[in-house]
Amino acid sequence: MRPSYLLFRNPVHELGQELAGFLHAPEGRGGFVNVVDLCGESGPIVVLGLPDLADGLSGKTLSITTTFVDLCLAKRLVVGQKHQARAGAEPWSQGKLLAQAGISESYIEQYLCWTTGACTEEVDAALLQTVLQSIATSLQKLLRELDDELRTKGERERFFDIEVPVSNAMLRQQVRGLSIDHVRLEGVLEHTSSSLARVRRQLRMRFNLTNPSDRSMVRARLAEAGFDKATNRALREGDKGWLELSGLRHDLPRLLHEHQTFTRDKSTLLKLGAFGSTEVFPRYNTQGTITGRIVITEPSLQNLRRESREVISPRPGRVLLYPDFSQYEPGILADESGDEQLISDYNRGDLYEPLSIALFGDRAHRKHAKTIFIAFCNGMTEEGLVEIASRASGRPNEECRDIVAQFFGKYMRLRDWTEDLFGELENQGRVGSRLGNYRYLGAGAAPGSRARNRWAISQRIQGTASLILKRVIIRLDKEAPDCWPVLPMHDALLCEVPKSSASEIRSLLGELFISCFREECPSVDPRVHFEGSGFVVDG
DNA sequence: ACATTCAGCGCC
DNA sequence: AGGGCGCTGAATGT
Structure with missing residues (x-):
């Protein structure tokens, strides 16, 4: 189906008014529209900045059936680099995209003025319409260009099969918001x-x-x-x-x-x-990190201390559920590396406890053992691991060096896997997860230097982790639309579900977590639990 | 006076 | 001498 193209205005500056948009449609139907009216349609609509659009719909009760295609998201994927620029100046920002499409500076300026509501003086209505028409039309060309770019960079499937459905699921969540007790x-x-x-x-x-x-x-x-x-x-x-x-x-x-x-x-x-x-409407950025994690801002609820999480409450007639992968990233590392010892240790039970006992002599320091293990997963050098181990345990470096070396020395294939990954980065100039989501080598560090491949491991491991969670969200959106993904937490998902179907949905969540993990990592035996998160969950 | 950077924490 | 983020208040810059 041929998509339509929509520009919209930030509603904060039009309090009490309907959300204004400007539509360009291939059949010629177009011009100024009410965005709310478009949400119930079926055809795809191309936009710039889905979280911004959701901001304008926050708190409205409406059923969104349209599939939105966010070009900023596509650009983020093909850029494949971290952003150093300030907000609004990233290469995937609206302004940069329009410049890429060949829109003149003055048109872009007038458009940004309109969309953010930042203009101080009245813009001539006829001129505004010309500008919007020209920009909306150019989105068509921009979509074609980005589609090509996605294809050549191996991100097309990733974008249309993962990012588009996930961004639409989270758009609906952003509009629903969540409740504070x-x-x-x-x-x-x-x-x-x-x-x-x-x-x-x-x-x-x-x-x-x-x-x-x-x-x-x-x-x-x-x-x-x-x-x-x-x-x-x-x-x-x-x-x-x-x-x-x-x-x-x-x-x-x-x-x-x-x-x-x-x-x-x-x-x-x-x-x-x-x-x-009692309601808040945070923004959900579904490509919030270079590794593909979903980042929630304004407010940044993912960063609430565990002790403060109880302020999040379900709406009347609903309850919260919190399925959580245990030892998620070590599990992915085990499957990725194919290290038999790591796979069997993971499948047998807890990885952090044995390390806690080795380092500290008891299970009580599992928290620090976990830190050390995760640091290892993220490619910390042995000296680094020894340093934190020593500081956390209060034991001299020498002792810790032996313990650390012995503990991680069991995983023989890990070193080879790491070397292979670094080699891949040098040869291909990029490292991805398992379905695109590549991160590219920047200009900075010298070949072979540590700074150059610091992030290679996390791009693969964290990137795979975020892919799995996104698959869960997509299937959930399809199979249990009553189950709302309130807070994606990277290795867990806080859900708000109807009280009446909580137990069915709980089973479904458990199954989805397991099957989506297995689909990506068949060699490990994932575990999911529902308790001990700090959220006030059902039960 | 306002904007950006720094240092440090929160979360995974 | 570990990756990915956002946010806050102080310090520094314009």
Whole structure:
């Protein structure tokens, strides 16, 4: 079916009005339209920026049957690089795409003015119509170009079979939004505030740190306590989470870490409350990361602390379910590498516990063992692993080196697999997941250098992980439209489902998680569980 | 005064 | 000396 082409206006600037759009259709039907009217149609509609469109429909009760094809999403896929540019200046942004289509600078400027509602002066109506007509028409050409680009880069199947259906499923979710329990919110906020007060008091009394947000004072106190490395920025790169780790054996970094955490959490929660309504409508970016993960923003609910997640509640008559892959990425790594030992260890049970026992002598440090294992999956060098192991356990580097070497030495094929992957990157100039989603070698680092292949492993592993979760979302959308994918969480999916069919949907979710994983990774035996997430789930 | 960067955390 | 993100408040830049 021949698609139509739609431009739309950001509704924030047209409060109370219907969402204005400008349509170009091959049959000639076109001009200014009400976007809501288009949602019930069947034919595909090409747009720029699906999350923006969803913003305009947020909270409306409407059944969306149209399939939208977002050209920005297609461009993101073919670019295959991380964005360094500020928001709105990425190569897949509307403005850049229109420039690629040969639209003149002044037309683009006037269009962006219209679509964002940023214009301060009235634009001549006739001129505006000319501009919109010209741009809407050019989308046709842009679609053809991008289609070619998708084909030559091996992303066409990925785009039409995965990204288009997923972006449409998440568009519907963005329009539905989700509900916040203000009673729980108040409780969590209260708890966070008093924790923050306690931490501030201790910092003041025990460490004479009167103002924890004064960076120079913090640096001075850390230096007094022997943490002079904290001032050396050159050492920061490998120091992700260093306050927390150092906090295991010293109260100053521990308290500083807590201060940071509670401060941030408090303002996040305050912002949630400030919406005034019980409903929020976050934006779902279905190509939020280079590896294909879905990223949720405004608010960034995926980053809520686990302790604060209870503020998310189901709508009346519905309940939450949270199916969750256990040891997801190690499982994918096992299948990818074909390492027999890793496959059998994964299939036999927990991978993190044995490491916890080897390093710390007990199961209690599973959390840190997990960090180390995941770091290993992401290609951290042995020295790096030894460093975190040593800091987390408090044992000397020498001891940790032996333990780490012995533990990971069991997985013989992993090294070969890694070398093969790096070789592939050098030869092809790119690394993908299993269905396109390539990331390309940038101009930066020298051949063979570590910086050049840092991301190769995660592109394959994380990329495969996000592909599997997207397959789950697509099948769910088809097989159980009552099951709403509220929060995709990378290795899990928070769903809101009708209370009356919760148990059936729970079984279906379990089956879908398993079968979609098996489809990609037949050599491993995936496990799914539904508890212990911090969300208030049914049961 | 406003914008960008930095440093650090949250999540997976 | 581990990948992918967003967000916050302070620091720095214009």
